Amino acid sequence: MENLEPPKLSNQLCFPLYVISKEITGMYRPFLDELDITYSQYLVMMVLWENDGLTVNNIGEKLYLDSGTLTPLLKRLEAKNYISRQRKKEDERVVEIFLTKTGSDLRQKACAIPNKIQEKLNLSEEDLVQLKDAIKKLLIKIEK
Template sequence: MENLKQLKLENQICFPLYVIAKEITGLYRPFLDELDITYSQYLVMMVLWENDGLTVSHIGDKLFLDSGTLTPLLKRLEAKGFIVRKRKKEDERVVEAFLTEVGKQLQQKACEIPKKIQQKIGIEPEDLIQLKDTIQKILSKIEK
């Protein structure tokens, strides 16, 4: 019977993580709608704002996404004029993503989003940092 308690939803670590991820992502929606991007596209843009000109595989590694998931995201961002994709001259199998001027300008509009999210959540920055650090520790233990 003791083992059955382990299967209760309230005893699972995965469930509150799933719910908080879903809810926080939802908080981003109105701000990202103003930028005409989805949350997944926002993640890609943040990676490129930090390091422009990365290969698709490098972006995928940073975001834990496979190319089958990432390629459609990049195509949509390219269609919106935020990025361009180019094949490497040395190896045409390798595709790199670069920000356009419009994509670079989008960064300025996005700068206020983290502060707005923090205000919506209503939790102290130190608590968020501690939560992020704890999650990062867990991730580092389960990463492949």
């Protein structure tokens, strides 16, 4: 027999995950304001700092974003001269994204952000690793 009671917010997994995501993203805001980028733009830049010259589709796969969401982000980063978008010569439907010198230089300024966030959260390195591992396990289960 089905449970016909309305779901309680306090019993849901989705709600604390939503709140944590919102709050942590907010913690990044003052640091990212100094770089003149949003949290979503920061994610794109991190992907490119790891692997410059990816296609829009590659970036979207890594960030779980579709091109309709990603394209406006990329246009804003290009307007700030952090990236350049180039159509592939072999297939003009494919757009590759490259860091500009300004975008590469931004990496150095961003290096301090993870430690600042860790300090604000007041978590040990071990706690952070355990938390990330648990979240990664959950994401793997969701992706199956």
